Amino acid sequence: MNATIIxxxxxxxxxxxxxxxxxxxxxxxxxxxxxVHKSVVVGDEEAPILEEFASAWNSSNIVFVTGGLGPxxxxxxxxVITKFFNTELIENEIVLQDIKDRFxxxxxxxxxxxxxxxxxxxxxxxxxxxxxxAPGFWIEKxxxxxxxxxxxxxxxxxxxxxxxxxxIQKLTEFNDSxxxxxxxxxxxxxxxxxxxxxxxxxALLEGAKLAFLPSPMGVKMRVTVTEANRNDxxxxxxxxxxxxxxxxxxxxxxxxxxxxxxxxxKLLAERNLTIAIAESCTGGHISDRITDFGGSSNYFERGVxxxxxxxxxxxxxxxxxxxxxxGAVSYEVARQMAxxxxxxxxxxxxxxxxxILGPGGGSEAKPVGTxxxxxxxxxxxxxxxxxxxxxxxxxxxRAAQAALNYLRKSILGISPDE
Amino acid sequence: MNATIIxxxxxxxxxxxxxxxxxxxxxxxxxxxxxVHKSVVVGDEEAPILEEFASAWNSSNIVFVTGGLGPxxxxxxxxVITKFFNTELIENEIVLQDIKDRFxxxxxxxxxxxxxxxxxxxxxxxxxxxxxxAPGFWIEKxxxxxxxxxxxxxxxxxxxxxxxxxxIQKLTEFNDSxxxxxxxxxxxxxxxxxxxxxxxxxALLEGAKLAFLPSPMGVKMRVTVTEANRNDxxxxxxxxxxxxxxxxxxxxxxxxxxxxxxxxxKLLAERNLTIAIAESCTGGHISDRITDFGGSSNYFERGVxxxxxxxxxxxxxxxxxxxxxxGAVSYEVARQMAxxxxxxxxxxxxxxxxxILGPGGGSEAKPVGTxxxxxxxxxxxxxxxxxxxxxxxxxxxRAAQAALNYLRKSILGISPDE
Numbered sequence: 001m002n003a004t005i006i007x008x009x010x011x012x013x014x015x016x017x018x019x020x021x022x023x024x025x026x027x028x029x030x031x032x033x034x035x036v037h038k039s040v041v042v043g044d045e046e047a048p049i050l051e052e053f054a055s056a057w058n059s060s061n062i063v064f065v066t067g068g069l070g071p072x073x074x075x076x077x078x079x080v081i082t083k084f085f086n087t088e089l090i091e092n093e094i095v096l097q098d099i100k101d102r103f104x105x106x107x108x109x110x111x112x113x114x115x116x117x118x119x120x121x122x123x124x125x126x127x128x129x130x131x132x133x134a135p136g137f138w139i140e141k142x143x144x145x146x147x148x149x150x151x152x153x154x155x156x157x158x159x160x161x162x163x164x165x166x167x168i169q170k171l172t173e174f175n176d177s178x179x180x181x182x183x184x185x186x187x188x189x190x191x192x193x194x195x196x197x198x199x200x201x202x203a204l205l206e207g208a209k210l211a212f213l214p215s216p217m218g219v220k221m222r223v224t225v226t227e228a229n230r231n232d233x234x235x236x237x238x239x240x241x242x243x244x245x246x247x248x249x250x251x252x253x254x255x256x257x258x259x260x261x262x263x264x265x266k267l268l269a270e271r272n273l274t275i276a277i278a279e280s281c282t283g284g285h286i287s288d289r290i291t292d293f294g295g296s297s298n299y300f301e302r303g304v305x306x307x308x309x310x311x312x313x314x315x316x317x318x319x320x321x322x323x324x325x326x327g328a329v330s331y332e333v334a335r336q337m338a339x340x341x342x343x344x345x346x347x348x349x350x351x352x353x354x355x356i357l358g359p360g361g362g363s364e365a366k367p368v369g370t371x372x373x374x375x376x377x378x379x380x381x382x383x384x385x386x387x388x389x390x391x392x393x394x395x396x397x398r399a400a401q402a403a404l405n406y407l408r409k410s411i412l413g414i415s416p417d418e
Numbered sequence: 419m420n421a422t423i424i425x426x427x428x429x430x431x432x433x434x435x436x437x438x439x440x441x442x443x444x445x446x447x448x449x450x451x452x453x454v455h456k457s458v459v460v461g462d463e464e465a466p467i468l469e470e471f472a473s474a475w476n477s478s479n480i481v482f483v484t485g486g487l488g489p490x491x492x493x494x495x496x497x498v499i500t501k502f503f504n505t506e507l508i509e510n511e512i513v514l515q516d517i518k519d520r521f522x523x524x525x526x527x528x529x530x531x532x533x534x535x536x537x538x539x540x541x542x543x544x545x546x547x548x549x550x551x552a553p554g555f556w557i558e559k560x561x562x563x564x565x566x567x568x569x570x571x572x573x574x575x576x577x578x579x580x581x582x583x584x585x586i587q588k589l590t591e592f593n594d595s596x597x598x599x600x601x602x603x604x605x606x607x608x609x610x611x612x613x614x615x616x617x618x619x620x621a622l623l624e625g626a627k628l629a630f631l632p633s634p635m636g637v638k639m640r641v642t643v644t645e646a647n648r649n650d651x652x653x654x655x656x657x658x659x660x661x662x663x664x665x666x667x668x669x670x671x672x673x674x675x676x677x678x679x680x681x682x683x684k685l686l687a688e689r690n691l692t693i694a695i696a697e698s699c700t701g702g703h704i705s706d707r708i709t710d711f712g713g714s715s716n717y718f719e720r721g722v723x724x725x726x727x728x729x730x731x732x733x734x735x736x737x738x739x740x741x742x743x744x745g746a747v748s749y750e751v752a753r754q755m756a757x758x759x760x761x762x763x764x765x766x767x768x769x770x771x772x773x774i775l776g777p778g779g780g781s782e783a784k785p786v787g788t789x790x791x792x793x794x795x796x797x798x799x800x801x802x803x804x805x806x807x808x809x810x811x812x813x814x815x816r817a818a819q820a821a822l823n824y825l826r827k828s829i830l831g832i833s834p835d836e
Contacts, residue, residue: 013457014444016640027432027433042456183434211490215571283714288702297725303723307720310763311719315762345728346728
C-alpha cells in the first residue's frame with residue numbers, strides 16, 4: 001500500500017514554516033506498512049491543489065492532505081475537496097456540538113466563521129478535533145482513501161494517533177509482504193570510513209537495502225528489509241544488525257530516534273551515577289540536551305557555564321597559573337574544569353568542555369574549531385583535543401555531541417581514540 | 419519567474435529527517451523575486467526522480483534539486499541528471515583538486531569513491547563545495563535553469579549563498595513587478611489579541627497582504643506588497659510597517675529571521691551591560707541561545723544551572739529557609755537566584771528561571787507548566803509567574819523565550835504586564 005502526502009500552505013513554500021507535518025505523517029505511515037512514495041507542498045490556490053489531488057489519487061492508495069482547513073479566507077482545502085469529489089457540504093451535528101463545547105469551556109464567544117467549521121463534505125466521515133475547531137475528513141472511494149487534517153501540528157498529530165493510524169493498521173493487517181526497517185546511529189566516524197569498514201555490502205545485506213545518512217552529528221545507517229511476512233522480515237533484519245554490530249558496534253550509540261543525550265542519561269541512571277558539567281564554549285548546550293529528558297534530575301546535579309576566566313577560577317577552582325601558562329583552551333584547563341565541577345558538586349563524574357567556536361578568537365596555534373573535552377570520575381581524569389570547522393553553530397552542536405560521546409565511551413570503557 | 423524545489427531522499431519520506439532544506443531554499447528564492455509554486459520530495463529511485471524532473475522542467479523556470487549527491491551507492495541524483503539531460507560525466511579538475519586539498523587538510527586518506535565525486539555532467543557548470551566533497555551543478559538550457567546541490571544542509575546553504583543566489587539576482591534584475599516582504603516578530607501576545615489591536619486591516623493594508631503565523635514562540639506577522647518596481651514596493655511596505663509599529667510596536671522584538679537572544683544581546687552590547695544567568699528548569703537553554711552569537715562573551719559573563727537545591731544554596735547563596743518555606747519554584751527563590759548570580763558574577767544584570775516543566779513534579783498548587791522568572795539590576799529585583807502547558811520540550815522553549823522577553827522589556831523599561 002502506498003501514499004502521497006500533500007501539505008498545503010504558502011508559509012511552507014516560502015520557508016517561513018518548516019514542514020514538520022510531512023515528517024510526522026511519513027514516519028507514522030512508514031511504521032505501519034504504508035510506503036510514502038511522494039510528498040508535495042503546494043500553496044493556497046485552487047488550481048494547483050486540484051492538480052495535486054488528481055495526480056496523487058491516480059498514483060496512490062492513500063492520499064493524506066494537511067493544512068488549509070482553518071476558519072479564515074485563505075483556508076480553501078475543504079472547498080477544493082468538495083469540488084474534487086463533486087459533493088456538497090453538510091452540517092455535522094457532532095462536530096457542531098464539539099465546537100460549541102470548546103468555546104464554552106474556553107469562555108469565548110463563538111462567531112459565524114467558527115460555526116461554519118461544522119460543515120463537512122457529504123462523502124466524508126468527520127474526524128473530530130479534540131485540540132481545535134476544524135474537523136478532519138476520512139473519505140473512502142473506489143478502494144482508495146483520502147484523508148485531510150488541519151495543518152496545526154498538534155491537532156494533526158492527535159488525529160493521526162487517535163483515529164487515522166488505528167484505521168490504517170486494520171487495513172494493512174493482511175498485506176502479502178512486510179517491510180521492516182531499523183536505523184543504527186553512529187557518531188565520531190566519517191561516512192567513508194564506516195563504508196570501508198563494512199566491507200562487501202552485497203554479502204552483508206543479502207538483498208536488503210542500506211542507506212548512509214551523514215550529518216554534522218554523525219552518520220546514520222538505515223537498513224530496510226522486505227519479506228513475505230513479519231517474522232521473516234524481522235529475523236533477517238536482526239541478522240543484518242548483528243553482522244553490522246560485530247564490525248562497527250562501538251561506534252553505534254543508539255537506534256531509531258534515540259538522542260545521544262538520552263542514551264548517556266540511561267547509562268548514568270542504570271549505573272546509579274551522578275554528573276555535573278562545566279561548559280565554556282558550548283554555553284550550556286550539553287546540559288540543555290541532557291535536561292531535555294524527564295527524570296534527568298536523578299543524575300544531572302548541576303552545570304556551570306564558565307564563559308569568563310573569572311568564573312573558571314572562582315567557581316571551578318581552576319588554577320590561575322594554569323590559565324596563564326596553557327590558556328583557557330587547553331588539555332590542562334579542560335582537565336581542571338572537569339575535576340573542579342566534580343569536586344564542588346560531589347558527583348561521580350565531572351565533564352567539561354572549552355574551545356574556540358568562532359567566528360573570532362582563533363590563532364595559528366589554536367584555530368577556530370579547536371576544542372578540548374575533560375572527563376573525571378573516581379579513578380581517572382583525562383582530556384582530549386578535537387578540531388572542528390568554521391561555523392559557530394555547527395561547531396557548538398558537534399562539540400556537544402563529541403562531549404556526550406566521550407562521556408558514553410568513558411562510561412562503557414571504550415578508548416576515546418576508537 | 420517561478421521555481422519547483424525537488425528534495426531527494428528516502429529519509430525525508432519516512433520522516434527520519436525533517437526537510438529544512440526546502441524551507442531554506444524557499445525563503446532564499448522568495449526573497450529574490452522567484453515564486454516557489456511547488457516543493458516535492460521523492461525517494462532514492464530513478465523512475466520517480468526522472469518523472470519529477472520532467473514535470474518540474476515543464477512547469478517551472480527554475481528547478482532546484484537537493485540531495486543524493488554523496489559518494490555512496492544510494493546516491494543516484496547525478497546519474498539521473500546525466501540521463502535526464504542525455505549527457506555524460508566528465509572529470510572536473512578544479513573539483514578534483516578541491517577534494518584532494520580537503521583530504522590533505524583533514525589529514526585523511528582519500529579513497530576511490532571520493533575521487534569519483536569530481537565527475538560532473540558535461541552540460542553542467544560545477545558549483546564548488548567549500549564544506550564537503552560533492553560539487554553542485556548549475557545547468558542552463560532552453561532558457562531555463564536546473565540547479566543541484568548536496569542535501570547536507572550547511573553544504574547546500576553555503577552554495578546557495580555564495581553562488582546560486584547571486585546568479586539568480588542577476589537574472590531577476592529586470593522583472594516588470596517587484597514583491598517586497600517583511601515579517602514582524604512578536605512574542606507574549608496571543609494571535610487574536612494582536613489581530614484585535616490592529617483594527618481595520620483593509621485600511622491599514624491598502625491592498626497589501628498580511629498573514630498571522632502563530633507558534634509556541636510567538637506570533638509572526640508577514641506583510642507582502644507587490645508593486646510595479648522596487649522603490650514603490652519598498653516604500654509602501656515601510657509605510658505599513660510604521661502603522662503596525664505605531665499600534666503594536668512594544669510587542670515586536672525583531673524582523674525576519676531575528677532571534678530574540680540576538681536582539682537581547684545587541685541591547686546589552688549597545689548599553690555596555692553584562693549579564694549572568696541562573697537556570698533551573700531550562701537546564702542551560704537560555705544561556706545556550708545567548709551564546710549562539712559571536713561576540714556574546716562581551717556581555718555574557720557566566721551561567722549556573724542550579725538543578726539541585728544544593729547548587730542553589732552553595733553557588734547562588736539562596737536562603738535555605740526560603741527554599742523550605744516557598745519551595746524551589748516560587749517568586750522568592752527566583753528573585754534570590756537572580757540576586758545571587760548577579761552578586762557572585764559582578765555583572766550589571768542577573769536573570770533567573772525556576773519551574774516545573776513536566777512530565778512529573780506537578781502539584782495542585784504548582785501544576786506542570788508553572789514557571790517563575792527573576793530579574794535584578796542595580797536598582798530593582800523582581801520576579802514574575804507564568805503558566806505553560808504539559809509538553810516538556812515546548813515548555814522549555816516557551817520558558818526560555820519568555821525569560822528573554824522579560825529581559826528585553828526590563829532593559830527597555832516596558833512593563834512586564836504589557
